[in-house]
Amino acid sequence: MEAYERMLARFGPQHWWPGESPFEVMVGAVLVQNTAWRNVERAIQNLRDAGVMEPNALYKLPPEELAELIRPAGYYQVKAKRLRNLLQYVVEVHGGSLESMFQTELTTLREELLAIHGIGPETADAILLYGGGLPTFVVDTYAHRILARHGWIGYEAFYDEIKEHFESSLPRDAALYNEYHALLVRVGKDYCKRAAPKCDECPLALMLPASGVVEPC
Numbered sequence: 339m340e341a342y343e344r345m346l347a348r349f350g351p352q353h354w355w356p357g358e359s360p361f362e363v364m365v366g367a368v369l370v371q372n373t374a375w376r377n378v379e380r381a382i383q384n385l386r387d388a389g390v391m392e393p394n395a396l397y398k399l400p401p402e403e404l405a406e407l408i409r410p411a412g413y414y415q416v417k418a419k420r421l422r423n424l425l426q427y428v429v430e431v432h433g434g435s436l437e438s439m440f441q442t443e444l445t446t447l448r449e450e451l452l453a454i455h456g457i458g459p460e461t462a463d464a465i466l467l468y469g470g471g472l473p474t475f476v477v478d479t480y481a482h483r484i485l486a487r488h489g490w491i492g493y494e495a496f497y498d499e500i501k502e503h504f505e506s507s508l509p510r511d512a513a514l515y516n517e518y519h520a521l522l523v524r525v526g527k528d529y530c531k532r533a534a535p536k537c538d539e540c541p542l543a544l545m546l547p548a549s550g551v552v553e554p555c
Contacts, residue, residue, distance in 0.1 A: 339507075339508065342508075342514075342521065344541045344544075345521035345522070345524070345542070346517070347541070348541040349541075351517060352520035352521060352523075352524060353520075354517075354519070354520035354523075355468035357469075359391075360469040360470065361391065361392065362382060362391060363465065363469040364424065364436075364465050365382060365385065365391070365421065366378050366382060367464040367469070368417060368421050368456070368457070368461060369381050369382070369408060369411040369421070370411075371413075371420075371461065372413060373411055373412045377410050377412060378410075378411050380410035381407065381408040381409070388407055392434075393428045393435075394429055397422070397426065397429045397434075401419075404418045404421065405418035408421070416456075419455075419456065420456030420457065423455050423457070424451075424456075424457060427450065431450075436469070436470075439470075440466075440469070440471075440472065444466065444472050444474065448466060448474065451465060451466070459498065460476060460477060460478055463475065463476040463501070467515055467516060467519070471512050472512055473505075473510045473511060473512040473515055474501075474512075475501050475504040475518070476515070477500045477501050478519075478522075478523070479526070480522050480523050480525070480526025480527070480530065481519070482495065482500055483532070484526060484542065486554070487535070487546070487551045488552065491503055493555070504518070525540060525541065525542060529541075530542075537551060
């Protein structure tokens with residue numbers, strides 16, 4: 339919580355995740371894999387313009403047409419398949435109703451999402467947290483790097499280990515998880531860069547160990 343308060347005091351609320359609806363958040367969570375958000379925005383705008391930004395309509399779209407619409411997001415053939423796998427689950431299991439989907443018990447729903455080909459832990463948790471407002475922490479490269487450099491986890495830590503580290507140390511609150519993840523992304527982009535980190539200017543600088551940044555073995 340001290341780290342959270344320091345980041346919030348420096349940056350203020352981040353108002354994440356960008357998206358006009360829970361369904362857009364779900365689509366964006368798949369499309370943002372291995373690309374910048376600006377490319378995802380172009381793909382999402384294509385889907386809006388085509389009038390298919392709705393589970394049933396998007397699922398009925400021919401695969402080749404879907405792939406062409408999301409082309410700006412990169413790896414569009416692969417992402418079209420992954421998106422269709424997710425849509426199949428939403429439509430065939432929940433009748434296209436996100437309300438039904440997000441009313442499923444959290445642990446069960448997360449397991450069902452992870453069982454979908456192409457949906458990994460970060461994508462599943464982004465859908466649950468940002469799309470469904472459910473209390474599950476999203477871990478990404480920025481979070482891993484920041485925690486490891488401060489010595490709070492090991493560089494070799496796996497996704498679920500880092501997720502558990504956050505969730506066991508924080509109140510179970512979706513709004514807090516939302517803001518915390520967004521603030522970590524801000525620190526990671528602005529200060530805790532992969533190369534040449536700007537530690538002296540970082541709001542978490544005073545929380546580094548006395549010996550400085552913990553380097554990987």
